[in-house]
Amino acid sequence: MIPILAWRNLWRNPTRTLVLIGAIALGVWAGLFMTGFATGMIKSYISNAIDQIVSHIQVHHPNFSEDQDVKFRLDQPDQHAAKIAEKEEVKAVVVRTLATGMISSAKGARGIRVKGISPAEESKVTGLDQKIVEGEYLAGKRKNEILISRALAEKLKVKIRSKLVLNMQDLEGEITPAAFRVVGIFHTGNKPFDEGHVFVQRKDLNRLLTLTSEGRIDPTTLGHEIALLLHDTKNIPAIQSAMAQPDWKVENYKEISPDLELYESQMGFVSTIYLSIIMLALTFGIINTMLMAVLERIRELGMLMGIGMNKLKVFLMIMLEAIFLGAVAAPIGLALGSLTIYFLGQSGLDLSMYSDSLEMYGMSPVVYFDVPSKVYWQIPVFVACTAILAALYPAYKAIKLKPVEAIRKI
């Protein structure tokens, strides 16, 4: 009886009820939309970072990350890399030689990180070949080919086939100058990365760096970094421990880029933050409406208590009215929201208008919406809590009424 009464009371003022249902549904929809957007952005940031820059696992000399000195090289990196590549969990492996130096053109000079890569392997790990927007990928037709980013090309005012000079420290700490020719221009969509890195053939770089006063060190063995891409991130810990070696620092992407771990953990509670804010705002709307509904029914509530409906039942009735409100609104909001998420998850939301600023943060211009599945139970819980919380005061007001006074009220 009480539920029937509550349900019918809800529809006494259909306009008011529909407005409130609309507001709650809109709130739920907005919560899903914003969560979907934020999660999509974060996922795109993380996957961009993994795909283009950090990979899943990287190996360095333990001192390398602090000093970045070429002398902190790995011992026999290619042999190890070949062995790891045989594991079926591993998708691709690349060995890189890294150097820090200065790149200069006739128009300018900049500090730069030089990545010496094996083009074929690199394209499997980071897909660098897909990022070439002008000219071509490293083909090894000539010596000393270099890939620079569009951003850097603009800064240095150089074009395809322009000559650039790289000044780098070699293994003895001597500065070695070398001329390189631009064969391709890349664009990853991550501006800070693009402005700070150039790619050359590892064999070219090794030849430059291994020349010492006592003669040449075997140039084929120089390497500072092994980067691995796995088929599945869940195998990261296993592969990481399988690769452990004395004098090797084997790190996963979260260890290499702590910001990725931060973002990943944030993904778990963006929805909580958005929903809390939205539901807090809705609480006041519900309190207001329920209070109005109680105040305009004072005489009737007095009559109900007069003829024998006890306070618990009156309290329950008011609470149920608010809960029903949420129970109607939440599924509507969820349905509309998940449809929106589905479509924007498939087609993505194109933000290329703002792609410059997105690239500053290493994000793609198209955001594919995505929500963690827990949001779908989180929302009903939030709406229910909001409805209950918001109805408490109006329901309390109702049971504080004295039947005589309520009935006398005109």
Add this chain to the structure above:
Amino acid sequence: MDVIKTQGVTKVYNPDKIPVYALNGVDINIEQGEFTAIVGPSGSGKTTLLNIIGGLDRPSDGEVFVGGQDISQLSDNQLIDFRKEYIGFVFQAYNLIPVLTAKENVEFVMLLQKRSKEERDQRVKELMDSVGLSDKLDSRPAQLSGGQQQRVAVARALAPKPTFILADEPTANLDSKSTENLLDIMARLNKEENMTFVFSTHDQRVIDRARRVVTLVDGKISHDERRD
């Protein structure tokens, strides 16, 4: 036996500022099967007395016994249960729950008492027949006239078979024909079910139908006339 018995019932409003003695020492005994009108000028305390007898309000002083029980001893929640079990109310207006049909209104208190569906259905049918509204079972209060609404209210008050029925100016909003009609029904139920009715009124035609007339003046009983 006395169904209702009051002793020295006094009700003071605003005791701290300018005290208003709405009731000033009312002793009244009402027996099973009476058909009693409480009359008196406006402000004489009729509503106050009915509210106190019905356990809707508490006296400032004095005692109220209903069916031998001192109801001043009951807590607010116990009073609600007490009203549910023993007293039927017919108010002047706003008697019915607007979102429920006539049938649902009549069975409402029985539902609160958790009576079985068969019992409820049978009682609703019997009472709606009795008040002449068997064709209005599924009408909402807003679809009924004022007189019909008051008849439904009488049926609702009677449904749980209370000890007595209190009605505060039940005909105040009705035209003379509806008033006659309601009184006929109340008088018949009084006879047939031996139901005790206590009602307040200003209306001479209603007073003429009462079998006992208690007159209040300034919160005191000035006349008590039995017409048997």
